[in-house]
Amino acid sequence: MASSNGNFPDVRSLRSVKSSQTLKVANQGLKLGSKGAASPTLSVNLGNTIGDTSLLPTGNDDSQYEDNSGGSLPRILSIGNLSVMDNSLRSLSSAKRYGTASNSISREITRDTATSGPAPIIQNDADVYGTNTPLNTTPFDRNTDVGGAPENLIDMLAESIYSYAPSMINGKSAGAKRPYVSNEIPNVFSVTERDVIDQDSNSALNKQDKNFLIISYAGKPIYAMHGRDEQVVSFSGIINTIVSYFQVNNEDSIKTITSTNTGQKFAFLNKDPIILMAYSTRGETTSELLDQLDFLYSYLLSSVTERQLHKLFSRRSNFDLRTFLEHTDFENLNDLCLQITNRLYPDLLLNALQSNPLRKSVRAKIHDAILNQLSGDSDLIPRGTLLYGLLLSTRQSKLTAVVRPRGHTLHTTDLQLLFCLVRRHMESGSASKEFWIPVCFPKFNSTGFLYAYIRFLSPEDKSAMVLISAQKDAFFKLKLFGDRLWERLVSDKLTTYIVPRGGGSARCGFRVRDIPAPLVHHFVYKSRRFVQYVMPEVDYNVSGNNPFLDESESSGDPEGVVEYQRKLQSYYQQLHDSVVYDDGDPINKSMLSFVKWSCHGASVEVVGLAWVTPQFELYLLCNDGVRGKEVALRSARRVVSWCRKHEARLFIHDGAVF
Amino acid sequence: MNNPVTSIKLVLLGEVAVGKSSIVLRFVSNDFAENKEPTIGAAFLTQRVNINEHTIKFEIWDTAGQERFASLAPMYYRNAQAALVVYDVTKPQSFIKARHWVKELHEQASKDIIIALVGNKIDMLDEDPTERKVAREEGEKLAQEENLLFFETSAKTGANVNEVFLKIGENVPLKQAADGSNNGSGLNVRRDNGWIWQTRLIQPRKPLTVAAESLVVLITKVHISFPERFRTEYGGVAAWAVNLCKTVSWNQP
Numbered sequence: 001m002a003s004s005n006g007n008f009p010d011v012r013s014l015r016s017v018k019s020s021q022t023l024k025v026a027n028q029g030l031k032l033g034s035k036g037a038a039s040p041t042l043s044v045n046l047g048n049t050i051g052d053t054s055l056l057p058t059g060n061d062d063s064q065y066e067d068n069s070g071g072s073l074p075r076i077l078s079i080g081n082l083s084v085m086d087n088s089l090r091s092l093s094s095a096k097r098y099g100t101a102s103n104s105i106s107r108e109i110t111r112d113t114a115t116s117g118p119a120p121i122i123q124n125d126a127d128v129y130g131t132n133t134p135l136n137t138t139p140f141d142r143n144t145d146v147g148g149a150p151e152n153l154i155d156m157l158a159e160s161i162y163s164y165a166p167s168m169i170n171g172k173s174a175g176a177k178r179p180y181v182s183n184e185i186p187n188v189f190s191v192t193e194r195d196v197i198d199q200d201s202n203s204a205l206n207k208q209d210k211n212f213l214i215i216s217y218a219g220k221p222i223y224a225m226h227g228r229d230e231q232v233v234s235f236s237g238i239i240n241t242i243v244s245y246f247q248v249n250n251e252d253s254i255k256t257i258t259s260t261n262t263g264q265k266f267a268f269l270n271k272d273p274i275i276l277m278a279y280s281t282r283g284e285t286t287s288e289l290l291d292q293l294d295f296l297y298s299y300l301l302s303s304v305t306e307r308q309l310h311k312l313f314s315r316r317s318n319f320d321l322r323t324f325l326e327h328t329d330f331e332n333l334n335d336l337c338l339q340i341t342n343r344l345y346p347d348l349l350l351n352a353l354q355s356n357p358l359r360k361s362v363r364a365k366i367h368d369a370i371l372n373q374l375s376g377d378s379d380l381i382p383r384g385t386l387l388y389g390l391l392l393s394t395r396q397s398k399l400t401a402v403v404r405p406r407g408h409t410l411h412t413t414d415l416q417l418l419f420c421l422v423r424r425h426m427e428s429g430s431a432s433k434e435f436w437i438p439v440c441f442p443k444f445n446s447t448g449f450l451y452a453y454i455r456f457l458s459p460e461d462k463s464a465m466v467l468i469s470a471q472k473d474a475f476f477k478l479k480l481f482g483d484r485l486w487e488r489l490v491s492d493k494l495t496t497y498i499v500p501r502g503g504g505s506a507r508c509g510f511r512v513r514d515i516p517a518p519l520v521h522h523f524v525y526k527s528r529r530f531v532q533y534v535m536p537e538v539d540y541n542v543s544g545n546n547p548f549l550d551e552s553e554s555s556g557d558p559e560g561v562v563e564y565q566r567k568l569q570s571y572y573q574q575l576h577d578s579v580v581y582d583d584g585d586p587i588n589k590s591m592l593s594f595v596k597w598s599c600h601g602a603s604v605e606v607v608g609l610a611w612v613t614p615q616f617e618l619y620l621l622c623n624d625g626v627r628g629k630e631v632a633l634r635s636a637r638r639v640v641s642w643c644r645k646h647e648a649r650l651f652i653h654d655g656a657v658f
Numbered sequence: 659m660n661n662p663v664t665s666i667k668l669v670l671l672g673e674v675a676v677g678k679s680s681i682v683l684r685f686v687s688n689d690f691a692e693n694k695e696p697t698i699g700a701a702f703l704t705q706r707v708n709i710n711e712h713t714i715k716f717e718i719w720d721t722a723g724q725e726r727f728a729s730l731a732p733m734y735y736r737n738a739q740a741a742l743v744v745y746d747v748t749k750p751q752s753f754i755k756a757r758h759w760v761k762e763l764h765e766q767a768s769k770d771i772i773i774a775l776v777g778n779k780i781d782m783l784d785e786d787p788t789e790r791k792v793a794r795e796e797g798e799k800l801a802q803e804e805n806l807l808f809f810e811t812s813a814k815t816g817a818n819v820n821e822v823f824l825k826i827g828e829n830v831p832l833k834q835a836a837d838g839s840n841n842g843s844g845l846n847v848r849r850d851n852g853w854i855w856q857t858r859l860i861q862p863r864k865p866l867t868v869a870a871e872s873l874v875v876l877i878t879k880v881h882i883s884f885p886e887r888f889r890t891e892y893g894g895v896a897a898w899a900v901n902l903c904k905t906v907s908w909n910q911p
Binding site: 326327328421424427435437438451479 | 695703720726
């Protein structure tokens, strides 16, 4: 506790500085947050402008709120049962997410309890541990249970096994319990339209719970995830005004506007000559939205480069970037937006890459093969031709092997963009081709292009080899190297590990059931040291399918899988939010946080756990029916000890360094 | 049998979405995909063609039609022996772009480069002849002025696609030295009495049953390209045979 107590006054002082800079427009229910102070005159204007356009659900009157976004609001509403170990930490934790507006929280609770029906309520049951609590000093000792006798565990297990037979959802008593472990967890989030990036009417636009807009400084629309041009144009004027007002008056950019009683959030990323804005009612933190915007901006740079972008706009500030971007760019932006909003994509949330689990010796052999080939072919590939090489599986964007020069790694964002690019090429079904693609890695060098040689190894398993060079005419050198490397991997019989035959997903990756933690539904484990994460293969089972079938063979319902992924993503996003401040800083270096979601009117309850330490981050969801924190914690320990034990297998340590 | 192998470096140029990648896909895999993703950067493919006693290895650069990548184009056509300048017969703009490419190639590329002007998507004219926005005569005129080969093709039906490449193959001086071997895979072309027989040796991954084997023989015999005058009547037959080829499932014995 000593260290957290020591930390706390600093944090509080930070908070108070922030709140003094926070401007509330009381009658509009809008809160403007920026780093600098704002004058009250603008805020009134602002409120009026947004109110008048009434294109976005601004939430300045209640009826509109009910119509437009009432259904799509993820309600993190009550902080019930906040058992915090230190009193001073309590205020810290509650202040963290909800800002200073504790009044508005209580208001929301009443409103929510008033609306009957299956509106989900999330109970944030957060325990904050200091760095020296017994929990963290002995995280892997299974003997130190936090109460909960073994019988209790068995009860819980039984409950979990029989928990989610479909008959129970309909309210009937579970007379015919299904004798299999449910691999379904309930959705406590409201369902919104998925995957519909259409150019629809105003009302459809208002129903969206998330949107991304990219405009130029002169107010010209560049990209909108949802909404037609004429709709977007009216926004761009407003956005432009807001952003430039703050810039003129504060020399710093506006970050967010939050409407506390509707849960709407507008995040701005000012990248002169481009402004990006995210709108969301999903309750993400500001830093999360800003990360997402930065990801989109990075994509733009990867396609155009920063230098080109500035050149285009310096020539003519009202340049229409859409004429310069290509059809592919908009498709890719759509794809990225979908990936961010409607898929299980922890990469961005955790700022990490997913690695492909492989036996340590196998991975070492692959890396050796690459290095040997590289040194053997030094006449073919003079030093400096190859900058970076990757073997990856794009089915879930997993990294298999890395070749890199000593002392250099590519930034995670750059790799994420590269993965998306490769995945897009893979989807276009052109496995027989080899590609030579100019791509800018914005975090590596935002002013110039690198060239990526992409070769698909197996269309079924979506594996690819990517070799990156700075020389634009190095294609044939890299191609020859790629050919020879592949031959060597074939002769060393390593290809089966890179491209598992028969499409069996069991051999690459792992399942939840491989881990001796029976009550876990799904988890994400990130190693901070390697900036990589692993998660079990997503087992999706449509209710009604034979549960004894291998899920990889029975996943015949892509719609359902998407829905399921999105549900997981929402859970993980909220779990992640429970351990960070709104600006993305961790609340504590080591921390354990339980979150319980429950749903009105249905007997569903989901317990999740976020466990953050300087070494790892674990986000874990328990099966439906698990109600005890002890059980969740016990499972979490088992997962962590399993991941630690298999660290060499799960993560790529150094790669092949030359 | 050892055939001399001639490599032809070939580059496809043309506006975005005129069907460059589709033409290549038809030539290399005898396949077609609707609504293909646009190419980014460039894609590299190879295809062997056996013409009588010669083997030609096409090394194809399928470039992106996007303006942004135009600055990279010289890298692809610098050492090319042949170029396909593709336009869409339903889009006049793409024909203007094709003119530009022809001009640039004449100025920048090697002097003896063989250029084929290709008007693609003629299948769209079957449904609605008024779709045609670039007259055949316009293309022929440009080809004559600039000394180009000229074809109108459909990557969708496969009409005339292989002929473009074969004609280029005829025009490139063939190597006489035996510096490679012909393993019979790829496209085989035999000229016989004015008929051009194009066969494609299919190498199934699994052993074939006797029935399947005879079917392959049957299909390779049907899948021929007809001389110009018969094409309209029999083009449909060839397309049918190609489709049949694709639908046959190989059973394990």
